[in-house]
Amino acid sequence: MENKVIDIIKSRRSIRRFMEDQIRDEELELILEAGIYAPSAHNDQSWHFTVVQNKELIKELSEQAKEAAQEFDLDDVILKMVTNPELDIFYGAPTLIVVSGEEASMMPQIDCAAATQNMLLAAEAIDIGTCWNGIVTFLFESSKKEAYKEKLEIPEGYKPYYAVAVGYKKARPTKAPSRRKGTVSYLR
Numbered sequence: 001m002e003n004k005v006i007d008i009i010k011s012r013r014s015i016r017r018f019m020e021d022q023i024r025d026e027e028l029e030l031i032l033e034a035g036i037y038a039p040s041a042h043n044d045q046s047w048h049f050t051v052v053q054n055k056e057l058i059k060e061l062s063e064q065a066k067e068a069a070q071e072f073d074l075d076d077v078i079l080k081m082v083t084n085p086e087l088d089i090f091y092g093a094p095t096l097i098v099v100s101g102e103e104a105s106m107m108p109q110i111d112c113a114a115a116t117q118n119m120l121l122a123a124e125a126i127d128i129g130t131c132w133n134g135i136v137t138f139l140f141e142s143s144k145k146e147a148y149k150e151k152l153e154i155p156e157g158y159k160p161y162y163a164v165a166v167g168y169k170k171a172r173p174t175k176a177p178s179r180r181k182g183t184v185s186y187l188r
């Protein structure tokens, strides 16, 4: 069965090379609107989005996240990434959307994940690239978490969970990774 939404879901890939030029404000607003329209536990709408379009701050977050990650026990793949001085963990994206959740809400981290996925799909629908970033989470969990909550002006009572790198695609990955088998059971 053909369906536009399914096509978008299946064509979205993590983009790891971005153009330098900034996305248009209308494109940014459309992506944010998709996040805001996500489902949420208890209809808490517990998300807060911080748009970072300051190049120096994005660079600083990349450097600080790599350093902060080293406070934690890491697997080999992540360790290799965070000790690579050349790596920009946001891959040159001109926009970052930091997604924070209201801690007093029922299920803020899940609400924020739903909002994040909505934003990735909305971006794909207008051919804008995204990469969900979990490495920055190390910074938000590290000894510097309070300093960065302040620097990013995260509202009181909210906790930053992840960030999405957003920008025009410079490279287009081809086929989606193959899917694990046996992830569905039917009881009929």
Ligand SMILES: Cc1cc2nc3c(=O)[nH]c(=O)nc-3n(C[C@H](O)[C@H](O)[C@H](O)COP(=O)(O)O)c2cc1C
Pocket (backbone or CB within 6 Å): 012, 013, 014, 015, 016, 131, 132, 133, 134, 135, 136, 173, 176, 177
């Ligand atoms: C919670 C979460 C955290 C992620 N963190 C990162 C990250 O820090 N860096 C990165 O390059 N990709 C990250 N990804 C992207 C995954 O690596 C990617 O979704 C996966 O390999 C499947 O590839 P695809 O998105 O192209 O389908 C993350 C994805 C999720 C859902």
